[in-house]
Amino acid sequence: MVEALGxxxxxxxxxxxxxxxxxxxxxxxxxxxxxxxxxxxxVLVLQILFTGVEAxxxxxxxxxxxxxxxIIEGGTILPRxxxxxxxxxxxxxxxxxxxxxILTAFILTARSGTAIATELGNMVVSHEVEAxxxxxxxxxxxxxxxxxxxxxxxxxxxxxxxxxxxxxxSYLVSQLIKPVPxxxxxxxxLRALQLRDLVSTLVKAFVFGVIVSVVxxxxxxxxxxxVTEIPRAAIKAVxxxxxxxxxxxxxxxxxxYV
Amino acid sequence: xxxxxxxxxALISLQDVTVHFSGRDILHHINLSIPAGRSTVIMGPSxxxxxxxxxxxxGLIPPDTGKVFFxxxxxxxxxxxxxxxxxxVSGFVFQDGALWENKTLMENLSLPLQVHFPQLSQxxxxxxxxxxxxxxxxxxxxxxxxxxxxxxxKKIASFLRALITEPAILxxxxxTLSIDHTMEEKVxxxxxxxxxxxxxxxxxxxxPRLTSTLADQLVILDAGVVRETGDFDTVKRTRDTxxxxxxxxxxxxxASYDTDLLALLDEEGEGGPQ
Numbered sequence: 001m002v003e004a005l006g007x008x009x010x011x012x013x014x015x016x017x018x019x020x021x022x023x024x025x026x027x028x029x030x031x032x033x034x035x036x037x038x039x040x041x042x043v044l045v046l047q048i049l050f051t052g053v054e055a056x057x058x059x060x061x062x063x064x065x066x067x068x069x070x071i072i073e074g075g076t077i078l079p080r081x082x083x084x085x086x087x088x089x090x091x092x093x094x095x096x097x098x099x100x101x102i103l104t105a106f107i108l109t110a111r112s113g114t115a116i117a118t119e120l121g122n123m124v125v126s127h128e129v130e131a132x133x134x135x136x137x138x139x140x141x142x143x144x145x146x147x148x149x150x151x152x153x154x155x156x157x158x159x160x161x162x163x164x165x166x167x168x169x170s171y172l173v174s175q176l177i178k179p180v181p182x183x184x185x186x187x188x189x190l191r192a193l194q195l196r197d198l199v200s201t202l203v204k205a206f207v208f209g210v211i212v213s214v215v216x217x218x219x220x221x222x223x224x225x226x227v228t229e230i231p232r233a234a235i236k237a238v239x240x241x242x243x244x245x246x247x248x249x250x251x252x253x254x255x256x257y258v
Numbered sequence: 259x260x261x262x263x264x265x266x267x268a269l270i271s272l273q274d275v276t277v278h279f280s281g282r283d284i285l286h287h288i289n290l291s292i293p294a295g296r297s298t299v300i301m302g303p304s305x306x307x308x309x310x311x312x313x314x315x316x317g318l319i320p321p322d323t324g325k326v327f328f329x330x331x332x333x334x335x336x337x338x339x340x341x342x343x344x345x346x347v348s349g350f351v352f353q354d355g356a357l358w359e360n361k362t363l364m365e366n367l368s369l370p371l372q373v374h375f376p377q378l379s380q381x382x383x384x385x386x387x388x389x390x391x392x393x394x395x396x397x398x399x400x401x402x403x404x405x406x407x408x409x410x411x412k413k414i415a416s417f418l419r420a421l422i423t424e425p426a427i428l429x430x431x432x433x434t435l436s437i438d439h440t441m442e443e444k445v446x447x448x449x450x451x452x453x454x455x456x457x458x459x460x461x462x463x464x465x466p467r468l469t470s471t472l473a474d475q476l477v478i479l480d481a482g483v484v485r486e487t488g489d490f491d492t493v494k495r496t497r498d499t500x501x502x503x504x505x506x507x508x509x510x511x512x513a514s515y516d517t518d519l520l521a522l523l524d525e526e527g528e529g530g531p532q
Contacts, residue, residue: 123359127353128356130350130352130356131352131356134345134348134429135370135419135423136345136370136373
């Protein structure tokens with residue numbers, strides 16, 4: 001029993017130190033990305049195209065829906081307490097601070113996290129990663145760094161887009177329930193918006209982008225020699241990505257209110 | 259055998275190398291010296307660790323214990339520049355081709371040139387790639403992706419990618435496996451060309467024809483242990499029962515036999531101790 005526990009602890013310690021080593025290697029190579037002569041810029045552009053541009057329609061729909069839900073709920077409940085004007089603060093806090101970054105992270109984890117883990121896993125199994133090494137290309141700087149940068153840049157851009165679209169969506173729906181002049185609506189929103197809301201949303205977008213991409217690339221590279229490991233890597237990329245994003249979300253929220 | 263690290267003429271040498279996978283020894287205390295400009299063929303039964311040995315010698319798999327030396331320098335201690343130099347002077351042909359599926363054939367062959375010769379213009383890179391593709395008869399397929407190629411064409415493309423930087427060392431994992439006779443001849447021609455220009459070749463193969471035409475040095479691997487190593491002529495005349503059994507088994511696995519080699523084994527078998 002004790003022996004099994006010891007083996008389990010040893011295995012976990014090895015796994016965590018391997019993951020940490022991978023993370024620091026990615027950080028180092030990311031810092032050196034612009035100085036490298038390797039031809040990874042195209043991979044970065046393609047990653048932004050796939051992660052950012054192709055996710056726009058999904059993000060738009062979800063942001064519009066969330067904005068609509070908040071304005072309907074708020075517009076129904078708050079007047080009962082004579083707090084109609086609070087709806088703007090709620091919109092800012094809920095969309096900008098919380099749902100914007102976390103829902104965008106979920107969308108990217110589900111789309112790009114699984115795609116990255118699956119693609120890299122396939123490349124490991126078909127020896128394409130070894131082929132990169134054999135011609136002198138570092139898989140970290142050529143395959144991982146452009147994906148981490150691409151996902152993180154896309155995550156930040158999509159979060160800002162989500163926030164705009166969520167707030168705009170709530171405006172559109174408010175016109176159906178209780179029409180408010182556009183200028184008045186957005187002026188009220190801007191009054192409710194604080195600098196720390198903006199900082200919070202950007203910090204979260206950055207951290208979630210790094211988490212989603214590093215977890216996905218890590219899981220992709222953990223695939224051994226069997227194709228049956230690939231779906232498991234994709235599932236782990238999603239599961240761990242979600243959990244780590246929630247933990248980071250809670251931590252950043254706590255720090256931003258301290 | 260001569261000390262691996264101590265061998266002056268050795269291009270690559272392995273010293274007491276052990277590699278484990280999932281708690282199992284795949285290679286067990288291997289000592290091996292790969293001389294410059296000569297051809298070494300690694301033979302052994304399936305699962306004996308041949309591909310792992312090849313990849314360890316190429317620096318693609320780090321040893322768990324022991325050391326691998328490239329020109330007398332420990333590969334694990336090579337600087338970034340040293341490692342880049344090793345990659346520049348070596349080419350690797352993978353058993354399944356391992357072409358990059360998301361790139362065209364042109365891009366597959368261009369990338370090693372762009373990495374190792376960044377001073378080359380795009381036009382010059384393309385010119386060299388087209389020349390290589392012409393040699394392999396694949397120039398019409400330059401803008402196709404690997405999935406659109408046949409197995410044999412993938413193998414040829416894999417050779418062309420490995421040879422595009424004109425390496426001094428060529429690692430080959432089963433270069434003639436699963437290809438038809440025409441493709442086999444093309445592959446044989448490319449190997450001969452590489453050998454003729456002094457390229458050191460390290461190959462894992464079950465193909466007796468290729469072995470008999472290529473091997474200067476033969477390494478017999480059995481269950482992760484080097485059973486026998488030496489000049490081809492010496493090893494194939496060995497009196498070691500297990501080595502003879504392995505040679506017969508390995509050669510028996512394939513459909514086309516090298517009659518010279520098998521005849522020699524039979525001839526030796528009649529007189530030698532079993």
